Amino acid sequence: MTTTTPVPERPGTGRLAHAPADHPPVPRARVGVVLANLGTPDATDYWSMRRYLSEFLSDQRVVDYPRWKWQPLLQLIILARRPFKSGEAYRGIWNIEKDESPLLTITREQTRKVAEGLAARYGEGVLVDFCMRYGNPATDSVLRRMQAAGCEKILFFPLYPQYASPTTASANDQAFRTLMRLKWQPAIRTVPAYFEHPRYVEALANSVREAYAAAGTPPEVLVASYHGVPKRFLTEGDPYHCQCQKTTRLLREALGWEDDAIQTAFQSQFGPEEWLGPATVDHVAELAHQGRKHIAVISPAFAADCVETLEEIQEEIRASFLEAGGETFTYVPCLNDRDDHIAALLAVIDNELGGWV
Incomplete structure (x- = not known):
């Protein structure tokens, strides 16, 4: 007759009350x-x-x-x-x-x-x-x-x-x-x-307030730059574009700013088809051409800084703005481990x- 005895308990394993003595340790659920x-x-x-x-x-x-x-x-x-x-x-x-x-x-x-x-x-x-x-x-x-x-x-x-x-x-x-x-x-x-969670939106707003307080010259416009997707995704049922627009609106409301103080754009486009726009790299240049000398850019779609923010925004997109006549470019870091x-x-x-x- 097979006897059953409890398996000795050890860290990370559970005690099986009716298991045979030679039963292998079982992880705790x-x-x-x-x-x-x-x-x-x-x-x-x-x-x-x-x-x-x-x-x-x-x-x-x-x-x-x-x-x-x-x-x-x-x-x-x-x-x-x-x-x-x-x-x-x-x-x-x-x-x-x-x-x-x-x-x-x-x-x-x-x-x-x-x-x-x-x-x-x-x-x-x-x-x-x-x-x-x-x-x-x-x-x-x-x-x-x-x-x-x-x-x-x-x-x-x-x-x-x-x-x-x-x-x-x-x-x-x-x-x-x-x-x-x-x-x-x-x-x-x-x-x-x-995208609309109150604590996420408030963390974004806090990061903007801190970046603006640290900026030597207050930015005139904040560009919310989201990663891009082909425009046809919108008509095919992907909610991304709508959710980005809502995040921008909620961020603006959390900051108590006017409608035109934050603008939405999309980055990282490639290939021949039409993508969601405006393209960030072109939009910041257009802002400079319109006489906006001081802008900031934030990336609400990225939970952590990466090549799209540290290289694309801080180098390529920054260069596009400055070469078009802009003077100061403030990057608002991703939320990271705040x-x-x-x-x-x-x-x-x-x-x-x-x-x-």
């Missing part, structure tokens, strides 16, 4: 929270950049042209040259001390602070980690690691305040692909867009964990 960001190359050399760009630009949420038409162009022409240019851009912002991109550094720190906040609320029952849609740490490896640690329920949080198919949907797709390959799937929830931003993320997480903790 936990709830997992995964913060998901866009991604980063592992290094700035040609092959690291090529691997990263190939994964990014092969995602049909990002470029939805037919594969038979897009892949030969991408692999044979675009990726023969673009890794050199992108590598140069990343080298200009690279975290030399940690040998990683700023996005990775910031996302790790955000995760640490969120983990501390959740531990204070729920103790060891909630495990927090982060992943990248492209590059490392990969979504698949992180979700599998969390499941192995006992996470039977996972809250998956794409760090994109405004929903867009190439960002939020793509991150969720990757999480679901992992579930498709697991024998035992954890229950999973995805966090919806938080305490009010972490409080906003925790408020969103608390709401989405309802019934699980």
Whole structure:
């Protein structure tokens, strides 16, 4: 007759009251929270950049042209040259001390602070980690690691305040692909867009107030620059454009400013088709031509500073404004690991964990 005795309890494992003596340790049941960001190359050399760009630009949420038409162009022409240019851009912002991109550094720190906040609320029952849609740490490896640690329920949080198919949907797709390959799937929830959450809007407003107070010359206009998507996405049902416009309006109202004090624009456009506009790089030049000498730019769509903000905005877009006759250009940093931003993320997480903790 088989005898059953409790399995000795050890940190991170649960006691099974009716398990046989030789039953392997079982992790305690936990709830997992995964913060998901866009991604980063592992290094700035040609092959690291090529691997990263190939994964990014092969995602049909990002470029939805037919594969038979897009892949030969991408692999044979675009990726023969673009890794050199992108590598140069990343080298200009690279975290030399940690040998990683700023996005990775910031996302790790955000995760640490969120983990501390959740531990204070729920103790060891909630495990927090982060992943990248492209590059490392990969979504698949992180979700599998969390499941192995006992996470039977996972809250998956794409760090994109405004929903867009190439960002939020793509991150969720990757999480679901992992579930498709697991024998035992954890229950999973995805966090919806938080573009109008009061704490997120207030954190944006606080960052603007601080940047304006520190500016030597007060900016005349604040440009809210969001990452771009093709214009047809709007007619195909993507709510991104509308959510960006609402974030701008809510930010203006939180600051108590007049209608024309904040203007919306879109950056990072490529390819021949029409994109949401106006394009930030052209819009800031037009502001200079109109006689606006002092402007500021903020990026409400990015939860962490990255190549699109540190290189594209602070170099290319800044240069466009100054070359057109502008005099002072103020960049308002992303919310990054600011305490009010972490409080906003925790408020969103608390709401989405309802019934699980």
